[in-house]
Amino acid sequence: MTDASSPLARVDLNLLVALDALLTERSVTRAAAQLRLSQPALSASLARLREHFDDELLIRRGSTSHLTPLAAELMDHVSTAVRAARRVFEANVDWDPRNSQREFTLYGSDHAFTQIGAELSRIVSAQAPRVRLRFMLHDHETVRDAMHSLRAVDAMFLPYGYIDGFPHRELWRDRWVIIADPQHPLVKEDEVTADALSEAAWVATLDGLADWTVPGGQLRTFGVTPRVAMVVESFSALPYIVSGTDRIAVMQRGVAMEAQAQGTVSVLAAPQLDAELVNAVWWHQVHEADPEHQWLRIQLRKAAQALGARLGDARYRRS
Incomplete structure (x- = not known):
């Protein structure tokens, strides 16, 4: 009392x-x-x-x-x-995802939405047709101030190496690769050298080639200093931006191989970016005991399994 x-x-x-x-x-x-x-x-x-x-x-x-x-x-x-x-x-309410109109908001890149987001959408639409998903693009400030950002949403798709100290779950693995127009001179090389990459004109995704990012850090470890000629706020747009030009870009292999299968770009063999990219979902501690959020995390696990099966297609295997 x-x-x-x-x-x-x-x-x-x-x-x-x-x-x-x-x-x-x-x-x-x-x-x-x-x-x-x-x-x-x-x-x-x-x-x-x-x-x-x-x-x-x-x-x-x-x-x-x-x-x-x-x-x-x-x-x-x-x-x-x-x-x-x-x-x-809500203690006396039996939350039923089939009838719920809950909206889940998730931060991520367009690459994450294209891959894990697409699988999550299919699963949620089948199991909880009235549940809404809101995908919002993150930026440098969103990631830098993750404590505030994660409080305002349900979760964020982000690879390891950018934030730490929050509950998270590994979802799927990928690799950073370099893409270029199929007629680009570097496509004919057996192995792309650090000097050739430093001389090339790059298309970057915001801070995607900065020292603090995973691909930027990997490139600089091998002595590559990318010369950024263009910036675009989309990974999915990169193949179309690079196609028909002398520019190159770095992006996730899963999406890049789809573009290569369509003949839009070619994926280059570049040992400078050979490290594995481990993608995860992160959330704030305040969501831990929320049964609706727990349901969302179960669906994300299912989506990751479905994506893993899709990425096992021959087009996604390393050559």
């Missing part, structure tokens, strides 16, 4: 939901949209929260808002509390 003199007895618990949205979105506008409230209504809630904590919580700096130290400290506690409250009020 709650003591009438305790702080909890004097707080409108609806503010907990508002606080969670505000801390996650770091924006009154986005938080209001998430909660389907008007901006004035959520601004009023923020004012009450500021009065309760005697803290600004959100501080405007230029065009963005930042969390105060107290707000950053509250994030995990608030998210955990909201999820715990949700489980309390």
Whole structure:
């Protein structure tokens, strides 16, 4: 029983939901949209929260808002509390994926959506036709601030080597390869040298060839300094961008071999990128005990098995 003199007895618990949205979105506008409230209504809630904590919580700096130290400290506690409250009020509800309208949001690259996302879509549509999947492209900032990013979504598709310290599961394995137009001079070489790769014009995917990325780090280990001539925010577009030009690019073998089978590009033998690419799904600790999220992880495991079988096709085997 709650003591009438305790702080909890004097707080409108609806503010907990508002606080969670505000801390996650770091924006009154986005938080209001998430909660389907008007901006004035959520601004009023923020004012009450500021009065309760005697803290600004959100501080405007230029065009963005930042969390105060107290707000950053509250994030995990608030998210955990909201999820715990949700489980309390849904305790008598037998969640059935066949009738659920739950929306799962996942970050990833277009390459991940083309591969594991496609398999997950087929499985979910068959088992839970009303469940919605939302795939959103991640970027450097999303990955760099993974603690915040993963709190706002259900999971993120990302290879090992970019983030750590979160629950995760290995899904499928691939390799980085270099692609070029079938008529490119490097295609005729038995083995592409580091000097030839440094002299070539590259198409990069955002920071895809930077030192901190896996392929960028591998290339520089062999003394390759890619000369980036073009940047495109899509792995799937790379074969079409490279085709008919003297440019080359690095991408995942699974997708590249499909493009080679269509005659769009050729895959080059490059020992500089011989390391295996291990793709995983990552999620925040607050999702661990969520039965709906546990169901999603089971479907992802099934999707990984289906993808593994598909990648076992002869077109995907190493030559």
